[in-house]
Amino acid sequence: MLKLLLIDDEEGIRKILAISLGKDGYLVSTAKDGKNGLEVFNREKHSIVLLDIKMPGMDGIEVLKHIKEIHPATEVIIITGHGDMDTAINALKHDASDFINKPIKDEALAIALKRAKERLSIRKKLKEYTEDLEHMVKIATEEVKRRAEFQNKLITISNDGIIATDGWGNIITYNQGAEIIFGHRRNKVIRKMNIADLYPEPIKEEFIQGLHQEIAIDHFLWREISIVSKDGESVPTRFSGSILFEKNEVIGSVGFFRDLREVKRLQQELIKSERLAATGQTVAGLAHYIKNILIGLRGGIYVTNIALAKNNTEKLKSGWSMIERNVNRITDLVLDLLSYSKERKPEFEDCYPNEIAEEVCALLEPKAKENHINIIRDFDDSIGKVSMDSQAIHRILLNLVSNAIDACIFDSSDKKIWAVQINTAREHNHMIRMDVSDNGFGMDEGVKKKLFTSFFSTKGGKGTGLGLLVTQKIIKENGGTISVDSTDGVGSTFTIRLPYRGME
Amino acid sequence: MKVLIVDDDADVRVFVSTVVEENNHTSIVAKNGEEALAKIKEEKPDLVILDVLMPKRSGIKLYRELKTDDSYKKIPIIMLSGIAKRTFLRSQEALTEFGEEGVPEPEAYLEKPVEPEELAETIKETMA
Known part of the structure; x- marks a missing residue:
């Protein structure tokens, strides 16, 4: 009423x-x-x-x-x-x-x-309408607030350092993760610092240019960069970032930094423990290998003595060559051990890679012939005189071609005509590519996995497992790469790429 | 007497055949298990000196084949290897456990490196 x-x-x-x-x-x-x-x-x-x-x-x-x-x-x-x-x-x-x-x-x-x-x-x-509307607005506002808080929480608790700026590079978001990496407290950074004060050199420039749209870049892909923290510690991080846009206008930037200190520490430990385990294996493998060298030396001395007593020149030659060969084997072993355990800086000098490849082929040809294996050369004539680490090329090829020959010798197939092929090619970006292929016994997945990881040999007492490790190490020291493609029972191809300087 | 020397290492072949010849025997050589089997058939040696780890039919396999074949089981075998004797015997036991026929121990087992005198002595004892 x-x-x-x-x-x-x-x-x-x-x-x-x-x-x-x-x-x-x-x-x-x-x-x-x-x-x-x-x-x-x-x-x-x-x-x-x-x-x-x-x-x-x-x-x-x-x-x-x-x-x-x-x-x-x-x-x-x-x-x-x-x-x-x-x-x-x-x-x-x-x-x-x-x-x-x-x-x-x-x-x-x-x-x-x-x-x-x-x-x-x-x-x-x-x-009523107004009240309804107010109610709705209130609910919506709360929802927006809740979501913003949720997102804020996500940013806060993230282990990754997250740093966001406005369009001028002033820092407006700086989470706990960022505190841990950069060392500055949040209250000293948010709205008080600019990325120009905080970011390290390379990305600082990129962000500033990105914010000013001097470079047409809106996304920085993952890469490793080092942050120098407030206390002067160099912190390895994995970084990515973006310039943020709204309707084609730059509104800010965001950077993500993943702290890699723990990962790096674990990696170091893993490498250490792998080294230790590998050392045990190596000692056993080496002992066996050295026994074989020793019997060669003893045998050589014995044969030489008999030849001297009988004045048999033919036998003398044979005994003496046994001694020579095994002295060489032990020299190679010591060199391998040294190059595995020591850092070596590549020594660049003028050389002809094709000639080195030919030398290696000629050196191994007698062994190949003895076992009915053809050595096929396919060299790229456009490779001339270049500046490269010629000793490294020699060691690498000697190793890979010896392995390829062994892969044929150890192959139990009786239908194959064995061949080892050496290709050389000049590639763009100043790389020489070399492929060493064989149609020997090949490798299964298990062998492929172990190939570069430990002192692992498929040659029983005839190998130390050092060869490929040393090869890989030399290639790395030279800034090159090695990869392998192999099928069990069909054969293997090792591909290496090494950088060169200058070409006439 | 005819002695077959089976080893993939050329140095070992030269060394052992010199010892064999110095002791007034004839030597023939093979550089893997396959070649060895052919030479045994052809040349009917009186003694085989056999390496364990070789490409193309290892000493482990060849030893088994010879010792389970009626035509060859009487030929004495001296194993000469960098592998310890118990490791070799263990590998043969393992094959037997897998259901293959049991084989006797070799007539002699020498570990590399071997002294020429010891090798000569062993050849003499085995042939006696």
Whole structure:
């Protein structure tokens, strides 16, 4: 039921209207003057007020002002004297909703009340809508806030250092991970430092240029860089980053830094323990290998002595060559051990790689022929005089071609015509490529895996397992690469690439 | 007497055949198990001196084949290897455990490096 307040100084009107409005379904209060009316209104907060404008004491306009102050949404219908338009307009100026003339006609009152009710209803709906909308906005805001907090938390707890900047490079995000790597406290960095103060040289430039769009780059791929922390420690990290855009405008940047200290430490430890395990294996393998050399030396001495006693020159040659060969084998072994255990700087000098390859082929040809293996040479004539580590090439090729020959010798197939092929080729970016292929016994996956990782030999007592390790080490020292392609029972191809300087 | 020397190392072949010849025997050589089998068939040696680790039919396999073949099992064999005797015997036991026929121990086993006198002595004892 709508509450209605009737303020009129004429008792007759109050009584009649109260009765008829009560019948129309309003909860009617009455007051005889402005002062009394405001008291009642303050208590009840009526939705509609019928207000006589001409009253003794406080006049209607005053009462209207007060009501609108107390409760602006109240529908105030003014009752004016007939033809008193000025008063009516004045009342409307003060936010009265409507006016009716005295003497009050039922019809006019009914229309005024109907309009007031409609306005009340619209206002109520509007209020509901507004409240709904406010509620929705509140929920949405909370959701946005929750998500932002969630993302913030993700950034905070990330082990990776995350550093974000605005479009000018001022740091606005700097998480715990970043603290651990860079050493600066968050409160000394966020909104106080620029990436120019924090980032190391190479990426600092790239980020600044990226932010200014001097270089068309928006993403920095993963790479390893070293961060010098606040305390001067050099921290290895894996870094990537991005320039951030919104509608083609640069809005900032972000950098991700993964701390590699622990990984590096574990790697070091692993290498150490692998070395130790390998040493044990090597000693056993070496002992066997040395026994074979020893029997060659003893045998050589024996044969030489017999030949001397009998004055047999033919036998003397054979005994002496045994001694020579085994002295060479032990020399090679010692050299291999030394080059495996010591760092060696490549010694660049002018040389002809094809000639070195030919030397190696010629050196090993007798052994190959003895075992019915063809050595095929396919050299790239465009390789001329270059500056390379000629000793390294010699060692590497000698090793790989010997291995290839052994792979044929140890092959138990009886249908193959064995061949070892040596290719040389000049590649772009100043690399010489050499392939050593054989159609010997090949390798299965297990052997391939062990190939470069330990002192591993497929040749029983005839190998030390040092050859490929040394080969790989020399190639690395020379800044080259080695790869292998092999099929069990079919053969193997070793491919090496070595950088060269200058070519005539 | 005819002695077959089987070793993939040329130095060992020259050394052992010199010892054999110095002791007034005839020497023939083979550089792997396959060649050895052919030479045994052809030349019918009175003694085989055999290495263990070789390409193309290892000494482990050849030894087994000879000792389980009625035509050859009587030929005495001296194993001459860098591998310890017990390792060689263990490998033969393993093959037997796998269901292959059991084989007797070799007539003699010498570990490399071997002194010429010891080798000559062993040849003499084995042939006796």
